[in-house]
Amino acid sequence: MNLSFKINNKxxxxxxxxxxxxxxxxxxxxxxxxxxxxxxxxxxxGACTLHxxxxxxxxxxxxxxxxxxxxxxxxxxxxxIENPHPVQQAWTEEVVPQCGYCQPxxxxxxxxxLKENDNPTDEDIDNTIINICRCGTYYRxxxxxxxxxxxxxxxxx
Numbered sequence: 001m002n003l004s005f006k007i008n009n010k011x012x013x014x015x016x017x018x019x020x021x022x023x024x025x026x027x028x029x030x031x032x033x034x035x036x037x038x039x040x041x042x043x044x045x046g047a048c049t050l051h052x053x054x055x056x057x058x059x060x061x062x063x064x065x066x067x068x069x070x071x072x073x074x075x076x077x078x079x080x081i082e083n084p085h086p087v088q089q090a091w092t093e094e095v096v097p098q099c100g101y102c103q104p105x106x107x108x109x110x111x112x113x114l115k116e117n118d119n120p121t122d123e124d125i126d127n128t129i130i131n132i133c134r135c136g137t138y139y140r141x142x143x144x145x146x147x148x149x150x151x152x153x154x155x156x157x
Contacts, residue, residue, distance in 0.1 A: 002014070002015055003016055003019075003064060003067060004069065005070050005071070006072065007027070007072040007073075007077070008033075008072070008073060008076055008077030009071075012031065014026055014030050014031070014064075016030075016064055016065075019063060019064060020063045021063070021064050022061060022062060022063065022064065023050075023052075023063070023064045023066075024038060024059035024060045026064045026067075027059060033074050033076050035074055035104045036048055036049075036050050036059060036074050036075065036104060036105075037101055037104060038060060039060070039102065040060070041060050041061075042061070043058035043061035044132070045105075045131060045132040046058060046102070046105040046106070046109060046131025047101065047102045047104070047131070047132075048105060049106075049109050049131065050073060050075070051072065052066075052067065052070050052071070053070050054071075054073075054112070054115060055112065056109045056112035056113075074104075074108075075107055078107065078108070078111055085107075086148045086149075086151035087107045087111045087145075087148040088107060089151055090148035090150075091103065091107060091148075093147060094143045094144040096140045096144045097137065098135035098136075099134070101134075102131060102134070102135075109129055109131055110141075110144075110145050110148060113128045113145075114145075114149055118149055118152045118153050118156070119149055120145065120146075125142055
């Protein structure tokens with residue numbers, strides 16, 4: 001079966017044997033975009049977070065068949081070295097990652113939050129950013145989220 005969708009603003013068609021294959025494995029193994037990580041496989045940790053039509057989803061439990069005709073964004077599609085997304089810039093400025101494994105998922109859920117709320121409170125962050133970081137960099141992430149919110153507001157002016 002062939003499925004077509006946009007990923008990081010590029011039209012793709014992929015041949016899939018099982019329409020229930022998690023989108024995560026298509027992104028990583030078929031499209032070779034390795035930024036999205038496998039964590040728990042149960043949609044609990046958030047390492048696999050990416051955007052489907054602008055909404056943060058856990059791709060390890062999202063059947064690829066639901067991606068048909070959608071616009072998918074991975075961490076590679078947020079920004080690049082020359083033009084980083086405010087979240088990527090803030091993560092760098094605040095030196096957030098320790099091991100870094102979970103950070104793409106955190107950046108993706110943060111980008112989705114800031115799209116809806118460009119001035120989140122600590123409570124907003126606590127209620128929205130529920131991914132898991134084994135290294136415990138939550139304090140640096142909170143600082144980076146507030147910095148990313150600042151940068152986001154600045155780009156709107």
